[in-house]
Amino acid sequence: MDIIIIFFGVIFASALTVPAGFGLSTMLTPIALLFMSPHEAVTVVAIVHVIHNGAKYISLRDYVDFKAVKHYGVWLIIGSILGAVLNNNVSQKPLLAVIGICLVILPILTLSERWTNYKIPEANDRIGGFGSGFMGGLSGHQGALRAMFLTRRLRDKMNYAATASILALCVDLSRIPVYLFFRYDDIMEYLELTIILVIAALIGVNIGKRWLESMKNIWVHNLVMSGIISSGIFYLFQSLK
Secondary structure, eight states: OHHHHHHHHHHHHHHHHHHHSOOHHHHHHHHHTTTSOHHHHHHHHHHHHHHHHHHHHHHHGGGOOHHHHHHHHHHHHHHHHHHHHTTTTSOSHHHHHHHHHHHHHHHHHHHHHHHHOOOOOTHHHHHHHHHHHHHHHHHSOOHHHHHHHHHHHOOSHHHHHHHHHHHHHHHHHHHHHHHHHHHHHHHHTTHHHHHHHHHHHHHHHHHHHHHHHHSOHHHHHHHHHHHHHHHHHHHHHHHHO
């Protein structure tokens, strides 16, 4: 019964994260932690995450903004590899606290742009890309920080969702080999659970694409902003546990 509940929960989470462009790791990691230690949980969720984003990319590839991919991709990969290498050696709690505070404050700053007409310089996007990749490699929580910067450049919901998927792939494909190098035998113990989660995530992609196509741009934007703030609160809570 627990597996059935988890299966349908992952389908819903997977569908919800298609228009949001992030959040699957945030929702799946607590589930994985019920069955395994934190380091194994990060790796298992990363495997589900990469297949989920691969399916999203295939489904939405006609809408990818490759200029944005080039702009963010290199910094995402550098940050991801560094974070993955440090995964077993650095405490995640202080970093989660810092990221959590930023994710609560940044949406407020984004709203202030409408009143002040001030835009954060594009150079800071590269910092955001590196930070997103680094947090993705270290703990799997990459998407909210990436969304904070990506939504500033891609206002169209289809462009945003498609580009977010390929940027997430950049992080996943660079961090997973590092995880497997250090913990391959441990991860294989959870192969069956991983397969179940992957199947649920793939089903969710198809449902999520239908939601995305029927949503208005403003709905997607509000969903992303709400998700960012919720993620920030979640990270703060995790850092205090």
